[in-house]
Amino acid sequence: EKIVNALQLPYSNAKLEVTNNLIKLIKRNAFGFRNFENFKKRIFITLNIKKERTKFVLSRS
Template sequence: AIKTKKYQLLESILNNNHSDISDYMKTSIKSIKKYKDYIKNTFECDYTNGLIEGINNKIKVIKRIAFGYKSFFHFKNRILISQNLLKLKAV
């Protein structure tokens, strides 16, 4: 239901009797029911913040690898170069 973005199917699966499943799965189903309005929203809207999260992760990795740049200018340029927003000039 989630892969095909069929919310009605997901809702019918959640409303079925789940007496023969483990307590862990019951907890998962309870959590899905709790957030089903948000899940429905993801079915209807294709926008995500995944791209921004990826960029933030790259910046954190650069910061971690560099052990701190002495200059914010160099740090900013390294981020722009890694995102292909700044081209290196041939010397």
């Protein structure tokens, strides 16, 4: 039944598996990173993830 579903349905977890493998690869190579922030930045860069910026309105008094 699971094999039939895999062949008939258009759903796949391939993108998630690729993402997990990239993070594990970075983790193996991340021995020299000084802190978690650098590790997180490397993941964002590798996966091309951009942080959403909050737009602040600054008023001049």
